[in-house]
Amino acid sequence: MMQAAETTVFGGTQKGGTAAAMQKAAGVNERCGFVGSDDVTMNGGHGVTVTATEVPGARVVTETVDGQVVGRHVEATPVLYQNDAGVGDVHHQGGITIGEALEATARTAGNKAVEQSDAAAIQAAEVRATGSNLLIPGGLAARAQSAATLNTSTRDEDKVTLSEVLTDATVKLPADKAATREDADGVFNAEKRNNPNLTAHPTGVAASISAAANLNEKELACDAV
Secondary structure (H helix, E strand, O other): OHHHHHHHHHOOOOOOOHHHHHHHHHHHHHHOOOOOOOOOOOOOOOOEEEEEEEEOOEEEEEEEEOOEEEEEEEEEOEEEEEOOOOOEEEEEOOOOEHHHHHHHHHHHOOOOEOOHHHHHHHHHHHHHHHOOOOOOOOOHHHHHHHHHHHHOOOOHHHOOEHHHHHOOHHHHOOOOOEOOHHHHHHHHHHHHHOOOOOOOOOOOHHHHHHHHHHHHHHHHHHHHO
16 A cells, blocks of 8 residues: 555655565565465554645655554755846755754764753754744654753753754654755854853854855855856
8 A cells, every 4th residue: 555655656666665664564574474465454544645745945755554654754846046137047955954954963962951042943943944833743843842841850860962852853854954044043043042141052053053054055156156
């Protein structure tokens, strides 16, 4: 069923995708005697679905089995830009994404306990990556806020760290986009406003988004030349 659903959306099954993983699992289960080749599972009527949602600069593909999400990934799509002459040019979304910058934070400041300023910065980054102001249940921002609240009453050795929240951020975001200077400024202001010292951590969330935006600007400048 998943193979058929992927074929309908993609024109074929995806290498290393959900259908391939399910086929491999089914083979192992048959060899171990857990199921037979003619067994049928009643799935509550929800079945298997593969849906694609278009957002600016990206296509979010979600795969579900019996109403449960089993796979989600984001594909870059062409974006229309206006040049100085007012003529639209189509380019593919490129550069370092906000999600990738957040994953970098998990490496540069991964041992830092999550504070309110970090949670605010992560929420600002999520909003800019997804284009939605709605808090995603179980998303990066929600997890960061829960961690920041928990850490206020937890021993230092038990506090939740940025690494625990931001590892695999690109997978946890329902959509992503290349980081821009506007994104970096917005995240920086959010982190700074929620820090008692009105500063941003030197290797924290805002710093990573800013570094990504700087690299993306340089890449665009090189492409223009």
